[in-house]
Amino acid sequence: xxxxxxLCRTATTDDVETLFQLIxxxxxxxxxxxxxxxxxxxxxxxxxxxxxGKEVVGCGALTKLGDNLVEIRSLGITDxxxxxxxxxxxxxxxxxxxxxxxxxxxxxxxxxxxFFERNGFKVVEKEIFPEKVWRDCVNCPKxxxxxxxxxxxxxx
Numbered sequence: 001x002x003x004x005x006x007l008c009r010t011a012t013t014d015d016v017e018t019l020f021q022l023i024x025x026x027x028x029x030x031x032x033x034x035x036x037x038x039x040x041x042x043x044x045x046x047x048x049x050x051x052x053g054k055e056v057v058g059c060g061a062l063t064k065l066g067d068n069l070v071e072i073r074s075l076g077i078t079d080x081x082x083x084x085x086x087x088x089x090x091x092x093x094x095x096x097x098x099x100x101x102x103x104x105x106x107x108x109x110x111x112x113x114x115f116f117e118r119n120g121f122k123v124v125e126k127e128i129f130p131e132k133v134w135r136d137c138v139n140c141p142k143x144x145x146x147x148x149x150x151x152x153x154x155x156x
């Protein structure tokens with residue numbers, strides 16, 4: 001397979017519609033929480049996007065949960081661009097941002113455990129993140145039957 005040039009950059013308001021469509025596709029499959037265009041516009045500075053040429057083909061966000069804890073969320077790749085290493089490039093960019101902010105713990109709730117393990121994360125118990133449980137899980141339709149797996153990486 002031919003290598004593709006992928007640029008990871010901070011998202012801008014011009015990316016809101018693309019982010020909405022990408023996240024909505026995952027939300028319709030029940031593997032990601034939906035985000036409205038308004039919420040995406042409000043949180044745009046927390047998102048990074050992956051571009052090939054001028055086309056946005058992936059996204060992810062970093063959300064602060066505590067003084068030393070952030071969550072990777074809304075991590076997704078457009079169909080047709082999966083398995084090209086784009087997700088890992090987005091994770092690297094998000095981990096760099098966490099380091100720049102002085103954050104040493106990065107978590108995610110995921111169905112893609114092998115992907116996160118390849119990127120240095122370890123499976124942990126969800127209950128060690130009360131910040132996440134009280135902030136987001138209380139509003140999730142799967143709150144009492146959560147089947148996502150918690151993963152964590154500790155940065156130097």
